[in-house]
Amino acid sequence: MxxxxxxxxxxxxxxxxxxxxxxxxxxxxxxxxxxxxxxxxxxxxxxxxxxxxxxxxxxxxxxxxxxxxxxxxxxxxxxxxxxxxxxxxxxxxxxxxxxxxxxxxxxxxxxxxxxxxxxxxxxxxxxxxxxxxxxxxxxxxxxxxxxxxxxxxxxxxxxxxxxxxxxxxxxxKENHFVRKFLQHPVTEEKRYDLQVNSYYFAGSTKDSVYLGNYTTPFSLISMDTGLNEMNEKKIIPDRYDFSFKRAMFQVNAPYYYLYDGTVPVIYRGSLGNEKVHTYSKSQAYFSQLINWDKNSFVFSTYYAPLKKQSLGVLRPEEKNHLQLKPDLLQKSKDGVFETDGQMHFDSDNQSLVYVHYNKNQFLVLDKDLNIKGDLKTIDTISQPQIDVAELSDGRRKMDKPPLKVNVTSTVKYGLLFNQSKLMGRYENSKNWENNAVIDVYSIAEQNYLGSFYISKPKEIKKIQLEIAGDYLFVLVGNEIIRYRFAQNLTMHFIKGESRKP
Structure with a gap:
């Protein structure tokens, strides 16, 4: 033994x-x-x-x-x-x-x-x-x-x-800024179990919310704003001879678009029709794409000559279809991680908003990428706290976890709803375990309106936001949740052309 x-x-x-x-x-x-x-x-x-x-x-x-x-x-x-x-x-x-x-x-x-x-x-x-x-x-x-x-x-x-x-x-850790928490600005009204957590918001109209699914990239899902039922439509491109890595949908009624920035192609279709046609081919590579109107897009891409991210405008039907603005996103050391952010289009106010992930800045731009506003979030992180190591083989990696300032956001009716990663003074750390804090900014008035919490299980690392009508929709794990806005927020909505900030 x-x-x-x-x-x-x-x-x-x-x-x-x-x-x-x-x-x-x-x-x-x-x-x-x-x-x-x-x-x-x-x-x-x-x-x-x-x-x-x-x-x-x-x-x-x-x-x-x-x-x-x-x-x-x-x-x-x-x-x-x-x-x-x-x-x-x-x-x-x-x-x-x-x-x-x-x-x-x-x-x-x-x-x-x-x-x-x-x-x-x-x-x-x-x-x-x-x-x-x-x-x-x-x-x-x-x-x-x-x-x-x-x-x-x-x-x-x-x-x-x-x-x-x-x-x-x-x-x-506690930072040197103080949030103003609004009195019940949103009220949870309904939840819908999506069964899986691979959905993303593809856009919305007044009456519907549209979803894509990363695991079934050619299915476009619509839901009524009452969250009563899902309708799935299988999309049929006019050609499949592209090596897609992560195809995504974007809805801007009456059209919707299918694209993957690693492949220079954009499909366009009409809502209600499952067939999409090649609208742009071999005109631009991009990491993010925003459809502005029927004839133009705004995108972000890596600009090799300056080794940084750049914003640009794509007008597929014009002779000079591409316009780049490499100087819009400013860098101090690294041009990729420091300039990283999320783009949004406020169709009601015809404004593009670029929210930086790693510093307290968001830009408001017009259709030609002219700056309408260079605004700040309420925190104090004006310079990205990022260290990038360049390895001997030329690879570039984060030398330590970056201090992420802004997590996710959405823009509608002249307001920016931004999920912050930073805790302000006098805030209870326990509230951060099962909640996400949303800071609200008026783009037109260039000021901070206040903040509120959204319930989020601590094991869920990421949420997504979408606004349709007077509702805020939130994707949390495998659930979509509908909140109704209260009057203390709807009073700030600007529907239609905004006054210039």
Whole structure:
């Protein structure tokens, strides 16, 4: 019996030696990239330098301890502690973090985070079993062994949680601005279960909300604003010979558009008709696209000569169909991450709004991309807090998680509804666990009107917003929720041409 136990312990030890040797060598061979990945971690970013070297040293030291029989018990305990730490780390990343960094390299990097979690749990069980059997072989007290494992696991959990909360505090710490919370500006009226969480808003009309689905990219879904039923229409393009990566819909009545910016093609169809025709081909690549009117689009794209993002206008039917404005989005160091943002079109007021993700700025533009307003959100982050590392092979990656200022937004009736990532002074951190804060700005009056909370389970990392009629629609996980606006917001609606800001 002891021979079987000994063989099991040896096999587990050799497996752990192979695992840690492979993991450490993979990291050493691409150490530059490994450091950047650690720096991107929302848990380890504040101690990235120490962790990047420390993990390598500990993994190699554990391998040495496992090789020799005299030190094998210490090596097994150390392996157990490491694997519990890695397991808790992955669990926290998957369930509580807004930023999921790259995996750890080699074959393990190909697993994906959830598969990696299962692998780690299995390894924890194996190492624990090996400790118990080895204790029995050496006539050690098994109860003492179990208590020591529980203590190590508890210490590991506490360590990861402390690091996470320290990182979370650094991101969401109290800032030097104060929100004005409006009195019941929205009232929840109805929820509709969509069954899956792969939907996105494609647009709206006064009576309908339109959805696309990332997993069925050629299906356009319409819902009445009462959220009574869904109607799905299979869209038929006039040609399929394009390698789409992420085709999306956009509705701007009476037309709708199907596009994928990685492929320079835009289809157009009429609402109610399932057939779409190629409207623009080989005219522009883009990351975002906004249909302004029947004959023109505004888009964002990477402008290689200046190595930055640029805004442009596309008029497919004109001879000079393309107009770029590379100087609109200002950069200080990096032209891609610093200028990243979200575009919106307010059809009622004929304005384009570009909301920066990483600083407190949003631009209001006209049809020709002339600036009508250069406005600020209420927080104080005027410069993106981004560090970008350029690797030796030319790749560029975040050197640490960026301080995200604005998460998602929508524009309608001259108002910007913006989900902020930053907590203001005097705000209760518990409210942030199950809510998203929405700040409202008047574009025409150039001022901040107030804020309100929208209920959001803490495991949901992203919401989407759409406005139709006097309703705010919110996609939260696999649900679409309808809120009715109160008079303290509708009094600020500007329907039709706005006065110039």
């Amino acid at each position: 002891n021979a079987t136990k000994t063989r099991f312990v040896e096999i587990v030890s050799y497996f752990l030696i192979l695992l840690f040797c492979y993991a450490s060598i993979s990291k050493i061979m691409d150490f530059e990239n490994f450091q950047v990945q650690i720096a991107q971690s929302p848990i380890f970013s504040s101690v990235a330098g120490l962790i990047s070297y420390g993990v390598l040293v500990v993994e190699l030291l554990v391998c040495i301890l496992l090789i020799f029989e005299r030190s094998r018990m210490i090596g097994l305990y150390a392996s157990f502690f490491l694997m519990v730490s890695f397991t808790i780390y992955i669990y926290v990343i998957l369930n509580y973090s807004d930023n999921v960094p790259c995996s750890c390299g080699g074959i393990l990097e190909q697993m994906g985070w959830r598969t990696h979690l299962i692998f780690n749990v299995a390894t924890v069980i194996l190492s624990s079993a090996a400790i118990v059997l080895y204790s029995n072989i050496k006539n050690k007290n098994i109860i003492t062994s179990g208590l020591l494992q529980v203590s190590l696991a508890a210490f590991s959990v506490a360590m990861i949680i402390i690091l996470y909360h320290r990182s979370d505090y650094m991101i969401k």
